[in-house]
Amino acid sequence: GAVVSQHPSWVICKSGTSVKIECRSLDFQATTMFWYRQFPKQSLMLMATSNEGSKATYEQGVEKDKFLINHASLTLSTLTVTSAHPEDSSFYICSAIDQRVAYEQYFGPGTRLTVT
Amino acid sequence: AQSVSQHNHHVILSEAASLELGCNYSYGGTVNLFWYVQYPGQHLQLLLKYFSGDPLVKGIKGFEAEFIKSKFSFNLRKPSVQWSDTAEYFCAVNANQAGTALIFGKGTTLSVSS
Numbered sequence: 001g002a003v004v005s006q007h008p009s010w011v012i013c014k015s016g017t018s019v020k021i022e023c024r025s026l027d028f029q030a031t032t033m034f035w036y037r038q039f040p041k042q043s044l045m046l047m048a049t050s051n052e053g054s055k056a057t058y059e060q061g062v063e064k065d066k067f068l069i070n071h072a073s074l075t076l077s078t079l080t081v082t083s084a085h086p087e088d089s090s091f092y093i094c095s096a097i098d099q100r101v102a103y104e105q106y107f108g109p110g111t112r113l114t115v116t
Numbered sequence: 117a118q119s120v121s122q123h124n125h126h127v128i129l130s131e132a133a134s135l136e137l138g139c140n141y142s143y144g145g146t147v148n149l150f151w152y153v154q155y156p157g158q159h160l161q162l163l164l165k166y167f168s169g170d171p172l173v174k175g176i177k178g179f180e181a182e183f184i185k186s187k188f189s190f191n192l193r194k195p196s197v198q199w200s201d202t203a204e205y206f207c208a209v210n211a212n213q214a215g216t217a218l219i220f221g222k223g224t225t226l227s228v229s230s
Contacts, residue, residue, distance in 0.1 A: 032215045043206060043220045044160075093160070097215055105218060107152075109159040 002028050002098050006108035013084055013115055021079045021111045023094030029074040030096035034105065035067075038091040047092075050077040084115040118143045122207050122221035129197050129228050137192040137224050139207035146212035149190040151181055154204040154223075163205075166190065167212070177201070199230040 003026040013019050023033055031052045036044040048069050049057040056069035066088075068080040077096075081088055091112050095105040123138040141147065151163040164175025171183040181192045190207060207221040 034217050041204075041225075043222045044218075046217045046219070049215075049217055095218070104162075104165065107160040 002096075002101075002106040004094065004096050004106045004108040006092075006094055006111050008111060009109060010112045011114070013113070015085055015115055016083055018080055018082045019084055019113060021081070021092055021094075021113075023077045023079070023096065023108055025075045025096045025098075025106070028096075028098040028100065028106075030077075031074060031099055033071060033077040033094055033096045035069060035077070035079050036093045036095065038093060038110070040091075044093060047079075081113065084113070086115045089113055089115045118209070118219050120207055120209055120219050120221035122205075122224050124224045125222070126225045126227070129226070131199055131228055131230050132196045133228075135192070135194040135197045135201075135226070137205055137207075137226070139190045139192065139221060140188050141190065141207075141209045141219075142188065143209055143211070143219075147209050148212050149181075149183060150208040150210075150218065151175065151179070151190070151192050152206045152208060154206065156203070160206070163192070197226070197228050199228050202226060202228045 005024045007022045033050040035047045038044045047062045050069045050071040052071045058064045071077040091110050093110040094108045119142045121140045149166040152160045153163050154160050163179050164173050166173045166183045174180045179194050183190050204223050206223045208218040210216045210218045
């Protein structure tokens, strides 16, 4: 089946630094990937839609200058949290759409970010 | 606005009890519907999905869900739960067109005691 990986799975960084999270579709091509954020014991909130070769589309309230998304290839999207603060600590999850099965998303295992 | 509502925040059951988790959605247009499960410390797994056709869909681990269009509902059911079903359950919906993001409900925590 379709597999999506994320790296790293867990990262701790100091306040003010930047962190890059990678999302890869391992066995399929994904023109569209999504980035979600999940707070403890809460649901997933869509942050942005990442389209290969074009600018990401951000949801209302998500700072595009803080959460930089790059979808440089059909198998890789990156989320960079710039100038991280403790309130950015969260679980970040990506998903990808297999072009062959357009309606279904495959989720990565998530990245736990802790900003100290 | 598009939204998904899960009525039960926390459900506590004994093993072998029957389960039904409610999910209602508000979405203008044709939709796809999903139920995901997240076991403690693990990532999301797809339980089942509805795109079209038979409104009663069967998923993995003995779960099923019924799409009732007139009620905008997609309730999840299992006739006999097991301790291993303890997890967080999320209902989600997206538009029936390629490349659209999922909108998730707030989730229901299911605790099953043995």
